[in-house]
């Protein structure tokens with residue numbers, strides 16, 4: 065009997081917790097990580113969950129979680145193990161090292177080459193840099209087919225193809241079919257990410273991670289140059305209402321009645 | 328490489344999408360000659376329409392494989408065109424089609440790639456984009472001598488409205504495309520929603536600031552106090568299953584312009600504001616005085632929604648009595 069299993073890579077990024085307050089770092093090009101609590105990119109939880117759902121259907125499937133970043137990134141890989149990934153790997157970068165999209169993709173592609181992944185999963189975007197570029201770039205580097213903003217997927221019974229629904233604008237969807245191996249970026253809402261099980265939590269604490277040091281060299285001159293980061297204008301375009309809560313509610317009602325006919 | 332700016336036009340179902348006028352307006356901020364590229368089959372009517380509407384010179388890339396959107400087709404055809412002549416910037420809308428092929432195209436061409444930009448600074452030829460949900464901006468530049476694929480966030484510039492007197496030229500190039508791996512099968516229409524946001528006069532919209540699912544009742548109650556009031560939502564609430572998808576406002580939900588839009592606990596991500604910023608009166612209830620929603624709201628109530636909304640409901644009730 066044919067043993068139906070898959071090898072899936074899930075790229076998980078470490079990002080600041082959403083409610084964080086940010087200050088610029090010494091270089092003025094990014095945010096300072098002082099006092100910031102880092103978590104697994106919430107968008108990547110959907111990608112990992114989708115891989116776990118495939119594993120439930122095809123037991124024996126092996127899920128590798130990979131993250132690229134400074135030493136603290138290990139915590140995020142362990143989080144992915146707690147959630148159910150089988151293996152964890154870290155590509156370590158120096159502290160305060162800026163990772164552009166091209167360089168991130170180059171490292172992930174380098175890691176993935178020759179490991180025989182059938183599927184490479186990415187989040188739709190990272191919550192800090194919000195680019196949505198890494199998945200398609202890795203696909204191009206590895207010459208694999210890809211689909212972005214996937215909200216449904218189905219693997220053919222012979223494991224040779226995957227049918228996906230991509231989310232377009234205003235509720236429209238596109239149905240596409242790709243041969244495996246393939247790269248997908250997973251859109252939020254595709255599933256409801258799970259909470260860790262105790263057994264996985266215990267396993268994750270002990271398990272050894274693969275640590276990769278030494279980055280693949282970048283071809284010169286092809287990356288955009290980051291000049292600076294800065295805060296958006298702090299003055300709001302609109303007007304803050306003032307006074308007690310009661311007064312603000314009264315003012316708001318007055319404004320609504322003045323400017324519209326809905327009240 | 329020349330100094331040209333090429334815009335890759337977007338169309339769907341035989342129609343040029345409005346985002347193209349925004350890209351033209353964006354391109355006009357950058358010094359250089361503008362050309363528009365459009366891919367489709369048959370592409371001629373689309374190319375002619377763009378040339379007429381924008382006055383720009385248009386190149387139509389035609390192939391029988393280009394009936395439906397396919398990233399491999401876009402990459403193949405644009406690469407062919409760049410084999411003859413390379414622009415300084417390739418501008419692509421940051422939409423579900425654009426963000427799909429643009430990064431891979433940059434890799435194919437050896438261009439730098441800058442995603443979801445909202446502005447161009449002509450002083451030092453830099454692009455501006457949001458990071459960290461809009462809490463910070465970053466400024467990037469494609470190094471001299473390096474072309475760039477740049478995706479432009481919809482809704483970030485006012486669309487071009489210049490009256491065009493003479494249409495641009497149209498050139499159609501036809502190509503055979505080799506075997507494709509990815510097959511686009513069809514498009515599925517949006518599921519009919521349970522709410523009609525388009526006809527609502529008032530939308531009370533809830534975001535993650537709601538924190539507790541039960542508070543949706545507060546939002547419902549407030550919306551019900553208006554004759555044609557409806558409940559809207561930011562994407563995370565629908566993702567979590569707190570409200571059905573039909574309530575979602577924004578890029579991947581509905582585009583609305585009610586007389587009153589009350590954004591409760593919504594931070595104002597571009598994907599959200601894209602769908603509501605043309606509302607008549609926009610009021611934000613938000614505890615963060617720096618939330619990006621305050622850049623589109625006309626009035627802001629800087630308090631905890633769970634305390635403020637009951638007070639507001641009470642006062643409106645009194646009014647109705």
Ligand SMILES: Cc1cc2nc3c(=O)[nH]c(=O)nc-3n(C[C@H](O)[C@H](O)[C@H](O)COP(=O)(O)OP(=O)(O)OC[C@H]3O[C@@H](n4cnc5c(N)ncnc54)[C@H](O)[C@@H]3O)c2cc1C
Pocket residue numbers: 082188189213460533534535536537560561562563564575576577578579580591592593594595596597598599602612613614615618630631632633
């Ligand atoms: C491809 C793609 C498409 C997307 N499409 C859409 C779309 O169509 N529509 C959409 O909405 N989003 C969309 N998003 C998601 C979008 O990027 C944002 O993540 C989302 O809009 C944020 O939702 P939010 O404002 O409710 O949550 P958050 O960003 O978490 O904001 C919560 C806000 O609530 C405030 N708050 C907290 N507590 C309180 C309180 N007690 N009282 C008052 N205020 C409080 C906070 O200050 C904060 O401003 C899309 C994302 C991607 C990647």
Ligand SMILES: Nc1ncnc2c1ncn2[C@@H]1O[C@H](COP(=O)(O)O)[C@@H](O)[C@H]1O
Pocket residue numbers: 074075076077078105107108111130131132133163165168185186187188189190193194195196197198199
């Ligand atoms: N440093 C990283 N380590 C691991 N995965 C990453 C990293 N950066 C980006 N990714 C993956 O690429 C996706 C898109 O990120 P981005 O292109 O930065 O928006 C994320 O959701 C992750 O799946």
